[in-house]
Amino acid sequence: MSERVVFHIDVNSAYLSWEAVYRLQHGSCIDLRNIPSIVGGDQEKRHGIVLAKSIPAKKYGIITGESVHSAKEKCPELVSVPPNYPRYVLASDEMIKVLEKYSPNIQRYSIDEAFLDFSNRDEYFLDAALRLKEEIKNNLGFTVNIGIGPNKLLAKMASDFSKPDRIHTLFQNEIKDKMHPLPIRDLFMVGSRTEKKLQSRGIFTIGDLANTKRDYIHSWLKKPGLLIWEYANGIENSPVKNGLIPLKSVGNSTTMPFDVESKEEAHKVLLAISEMIGLRSRDLNSCGQVISVSIKNHMFFSYSHQRKLIVPTNCTNTIYKTARDLFDEMWQGEPLRNFSINLSQLVSNDFFQLSILESINKKEEMLDRTIDSIRLRYGQNSVIRSCFLYSGIDPIIGGVVAEEAYPMMSSIL
DNA sequence: TCTGGGGTCCTAGGACCC
DNA sequence: TCTGGGGTCCTAGGACCC
Known part of the structure; x- marks a missing residue:
């Protein structure tokens, strides 16, 4: 039995990249990716948080989820553009079409992330990943990170390493060097609450968690504890689920x-x-x-x-x-x-x-x-x-509907 | 903090049953 | 009251993800 090979494809600053590409396609001469910019909600409507940031904006310490107000304090010349979800759904759909050329087994994980099962293929996986990354960049105009590993967890951890426009691997024999030195918060499923709990007992890196006794973590943090202990050790075996997963x-x-x-x-x-x-x-x-x-x-x-x-x-x-x-x-x-x-x-x-x-x-x-x-x-x-009527309240609240088309970018790049 | 919106899964405690 | 022991269902809240 040969080893599984899983790709995790992650769009770099997804909303911001897609917004930048759309604007370039429609005659703008400014690429939002090259200036301090964010996709942010409307402050007047009290939706004012940062949904995505450019790399120059990140250099000012701006983080996703913070208020647009505080982001502008960090960088007064910050450009903020409103989100357009239907636009992003179309961009995402186009990316999936490209992925389908590389494997029939694709799991859409979110609007800007997908897993692709590349096990038992003739082509060498690094060659395929490079072709895939370039095809998305050349035809659709935005960059992605690709993480490659023996399971979904390690592929996902790998795609998060250095950005943008990069390919990283994380196989079992690389875990110790590439993953264990990282701070515990970088592990998938360790949020701010769990980070604090783990730190309070002397666990600061992913390696610290991996080397803690399984039963200790399990009895302390129950099921989620066992899950993150396994993740820290690279243990994860869920299949790449192809097709629609029914909503719950x-x-x-x-x-x-x-x-x-x-x-x-x-x-x-x-x-x-x-x-x-x-x-x-x-x-x-x-x-x-x-x-x-x-x-x-x-x-x-x-x-x-x-x-x-x-x-x-x-x-x-x-x-x-x-x-x-x-x-x-x-x-x-x-x-x-x-x-x-x-x-x-x-x-x-x-x-x-x-x-x-x-x-x-x-x-x-x-x-x-x-x-x-x-x-x-x-x-x-x-x-x-x-x-x-005259209530000041929208008659239907929520939801996303797509309408425009996503043009090819090859003529621009 | 001038702090969105759409999801999944887990836990704890009480009710109720045998 | 020195107050059974599971099992299942229900509700409220919390953790995490993008």
């Missing part, structure tokens, strides 16, 4: 531009979110059985309530009414900043037997489906509930 939940949330202080207004926000969750779950041909509402107040404190339904649903009104009840049960009356609804324990309609209870809701489902098709044809706001 759909959720949408929004940070309002202003604090919501009345129940009526809060209900409207919940209805607008319910519209999107209903639309998405119907589009997936699925129903969910658990509805959860979470709110974040002006002090940034969050709390949630959930309820399991007797019968799974994808009906906008059922989602809304449940969400409203949950909200009324938990809200303490303080000003609210963020609202979120989640529909989970999703089951496909094909597997979900229509019960007598559900058939009562046939009319409701017909109405939802009719509205969905009108919105699909004439736009999301072609049918809206009258309560949203």
